[in-house]
Amino acid sequence: MSTTQKIAVTTPSASYTIEIGTGLLPFVGSRIDALLNGALTSGKQRAFVITSPEIWHLHGPTLLSGLPSEPVILEVPAGEQHKRLSTIERLLEELAQHGADRDSLLIAFGGGVLGDMTGYLAASYMRGIRYVQVPTTLLAQVDSSVGGKTGVNLAAGKNLVGAFYHPIAVYADIDTLATLPPAELRAGLQESVKAGIIRDRALFDFMEANAAAILSGDTAALTRVVADSVQMKADVVHADEREGGLRMILNLGHTLGHAIEAATGYKQLLHGEAIAWGMLAATAIAKRRGLVTVDEHDHIERVIITYGPLKPFTADPAELVTLTSKDKKARSGTRNFVLPKGIGDAVVVKDVAVEELTTTAERMMAMVARQAAA
Template identity: 45%
Template sequence: MTPATHQPSAAGQVHARVEIDLGERSYPILIGSSLLDDPATWSGLPKAASALIVTNETVGPLYAARLQQALRPHYPQVHVLSLPDGEAYKTWDSLNLIFDALLSRGCDRKTVLFALGGGVVGDMTGFAAACYMRGVPFVQVPTTLLAQVDSSVGGKTAINHPLGKNMIGAFYQPVRVVCDLDTLQTLPERELSAGLAEVIKYGPIHDLAFLDWIEANLPALRAREPKALAYAVQRSCEIKAEVVGQDEREAGLRAILNFGHTFGHAIEAGLGYGEWLHGEGVGCGMVMAARLSQRLGLLAEDKVERLVRLVDAAGLPVRGPQLKAGHGEDCADLPNAQRYLQLMRVDKKAEAGEIKFVLVEDAGRAVVRGAPDALVAEVIDACCA
């Protein structure tokens, strides 16, 4: 799993290569600059008569034609499908647009899909690849910081349901992940901050030295300095590769990667998908999870405040929102904390209705455990005041 530096080709330069060790399904994460346009980046992938680039209306005009040109030496036909942009479109309808494109073009079971975009595009393309003809190969080409450091790695694919985020999906690994750092230069500031939430999470749960590094280099990261971004992506991928290699299907250890996500997913679903970005929900969710950790005696107050300052400095919300009422008589008049609890009971980590939280300890370790509803409600109320 140790990254190895590679010699640059004429077009692209690989800064690091991180391996996801899953036996026969192992694959590399390539991290570097100018990788998108370099035909060598795409050599050695499964052979096929056709490839389909799935992108969205924002990313497509920037990068789709360039990727299409780079893939043409490897695939006789390279098609492009552009989806609506945003979390609100991570739905069955958008998924069916991918199947429509594949079937209408006569794509066979060897067709390779390329997910060009952020986490929404990556999740939906991976899910489509898992389902089409019972499984076709796909490649992740993440263009956001959040996707490069988290969602493109590890094989989680899904769409959203109105009652819960990422509740319908499959574990399905890509054959390669290509992180072209140059694409981060076109990210809106809000999207960059959202990605920093997923970078920050790796520190408290696994690597306190990395947390120190993030604190020291946060101005450089927000200024998009290439060396800082390269290391942030590399170290994040190394940590995720280590965890996924030990627990691919989240039977135990991998759950720690969801630090902040139980609260964050409730925020996304409770506000309506797209109102807050995923990383914004995670950032605020980490604050809530840290305060719950403190109330349970796991984390000292100064460590909580350190995390709150870092999340705030990254440009992320540290106060929770008031959620919208749900549908039906059982939730129309619920207090805000009870609405959070209701949504969190639909979380994938919940067991028999008991909500499981990823909490952190002073030593930089994560634990997954439940907590009394009354205590969780107190934390929510305090964080949403």
Template identity: 45%
Template sequence: MSAVSAPAPVRRVAIELGERSYPIDVGNGLLGQAATWSALPQASCALIVTNDVVGPLYGGRMAEVLRTRYRQVHTVVLPDGEQHKDWQTLNLIFDALLRHACDRQTVIVALGGGVVGDMAGFAAASYMRGVPFVQVPTTLLAQVDSSVGGKTAINHPLGKNMIGAFYQPQQVVCDLDTLQTLPARELSAGLAEVIKYGPILDMEFLAWIEGNIDALMARDPAALAHAVVRSCELKAWVVGQDERESGLRAILNFGHTFGHAIEAGLGYGAWLHGEAVGCGMVMAALLSQRLGGVDAAFVRRLHDLIRKAGLPVKGPRLGAERYLELMRVDKKAQAGEIKFVVIDRPGHASVTGAPDALVRDVIEQCCE
């Protein structure tokens, strides 16, 4: 195990989207630093959206910071878990906004993981047809993926993230200290989204992850900082070219077509999103091999890294037909044809269809 190193300096990554551009700040101790919040949007009121796990840890500190800038600061606490990413829980945010008579001069602050960020962002996009919001992700998965790029949504029983909006935050603040209170299972889930960037965009980064997986699992501050910053840089580059996922951005869903089927098939919350994505990447890598994009050694390499990250590499036996049924309502599907993100050469991905018979074979080979 690598020795723990000193905290990294604050790093800034820019999302370049013209008038919708915003910064991502990555560093240690950012929640308590006044300079972190100098770019907060002007407003008369702030609503912190958090959950019953993160709120007791960081909600008070967040409210204290916001009271120095806003006349009114309110908090709504949501139940924790993917199974609560639905209309009923979303309405708790709207209830709070209306109960406190929040107007258009309101900023919503998402303090939590990907579920909190997605729902707070969707609420911000919808309330009074749009109020500003800020992402303060406290999980690794949210820091490297879901808080960046403006995708907001809730789940439907028939499909994950099928109801939502593209709506960019004003600012993203990734305080790496929050990762020290993250349960081990959540840390592994976040590593799935870190690993994802290597096969699709940056093989040097994949090699770095392989060489530093022990340090990442040990929560080494410098290793975590590099993983978060590089992941954000890669996602920023993609989002800057394709904000609304009309083409290139779809490659960021590597492993997600299979993964979303696992989540929906088991029931949201049974597997964490990152666990399903990790397993889904193994399936997608095998499909990539069967389509001629990579060799068996590449598949084994990715399989071994995902396993070392503490993620499942065998999918649940839902039945191949059930997988196919669930994948046909994936957002990338077109006219009922399932689309997969595959590796057509190491470090480069594309979106393609595949024969059902081949997909069935992959599912059977990858499920226990």
């Protein structure tokens, strides 16, 4: 097996390691067992794998080959529409029926939706049991598996129910990305573009200069992107575990992006695609406010579009503005909005008025219409 990279996440409530590399999946079981001091081998602890039928078909046998004891497999259909409390209730009942106890271990095996739900499931069952993240999509590897955010959606908005609850380890095998559809790879890469915009100019420049290799699935290039994205997020989470201030910058593009997802019923766009549109809108606001120059605005827009194409969608600008008020970053009725400040820096502002946001949403939808007509 090739050499892996290890990145430490340290917060006031938890410390754990994220391991990134190729050929890692067959060894995840032994890694977990060593972390648990051989409890899986001895039978003192049982593992429950939360996954989707598609992921289990593609990668399940490889994960299973390295586990020292037979896990219980609990499947969830793929898709954001299943990220609901009703799914959590079903999984809680299944855990109880299978005799899961306080020493049981959950393994989140799949993309960001599965990871978020498994984390919340772990936080909820018997008031908290341990879990491990084994992300198999780029979005999950660079973003959602790191930092301990867990949760599910409500009809009113995304991730409005959840908990801060960290895994005991994260194992990201770059080889699993080879099975991703191109659209999912591109959507996940938008989260790394975001990481570069808000805090890592070197990553932004690398993604701009190496777009062809990254988009073709070059292992070395993708490993660099994943590792740098994870390190950036680990540093931010270390400084602000519970989104009291700095951590909000990780939500660049998410205020309007989440509104787009809710307005379209989570059916028209992948998460990263919605976030890309949201980042374009945020960058446009930043340009009008003088936070970025015209050249910087165009530069950011160009790189976002490079990792497109930006998929058109149908939504009413007024509804999008209304939905932003349901965003979980809102405090005391004020919309907290993340804006780029140059490239490699970002700021949280609290004075984006409804009128300014309405104008932005209208201009974004005009851009969507041009994209659809192209």
